Amino acid sequence: MRARDERFYLVSYDVRNDKRWRRLYRALRGYGEWLQLSVFQCRLTRRRLVQMEAAVREVVNQAEDHVLIVDLGPAAGERPAVRSIGPPYQPPARQPVIV
Numbered sequence: 001m002r003a004r005d006e007r008f009y010l011v012s013y014d015v016r017n018d019k020r021w022r023r024l025y026r027a028l029r030g031y032g033e034w035l036q037l038s039v040f041q042c043r044l045t046r047r048r049l050v051q052m053e054a055a056v057r058e059v060v061n062q063a064e065d066h067v068l069i070v071d072l073g074p075a076a077g078e079r080p081a082v083r084s085i086g087p088p089y090q091p092p093a094r095q096p097v098i099v
Contacts, residue, residue: 008072008091009049011040013056016064024067027055041091043075 011028015021015038025034031052032042044052049069056067072082075091082089 004074004076005045006043006075007045007049008075009042009044010070010072011042011052011067012070013038013060013067014065015060017061020059020061020065024056024059027059028052031055043091 009032011032013021013024015024021038028034028040028042031044031048032040035041042048042052053069060067079091082091
């Protein structure tokens with residue numbers, strides 16, 4: 001896996017059931033960093049993105065819940081154009097993932 005193959009993603013979700021919300025939160029912790037209630041930032045290769053989407057589909061009720069995955073662009077040497085009010089935005093750092 002090379003850093004140039006990674007992209008930044010913003011994942012937000014609206015889950016109607018507290019149990020599913022907690023399960024989804026725990027699943028996403030393995031793919032990115034928690035930013036705010038129901039919002040994660042992730043640095044993923046295409047393969048990890050597909051794996052994350054599969055994990056999300058296992059948890060959510062597609063008739064009731066909504067998950068958005070927004071591609072913010074390449075991660076290698078790039079800084080996404082994000083405006084932040086409050087603490088400054090910090091893109092996720094490249095680090096090993098322990099599964």
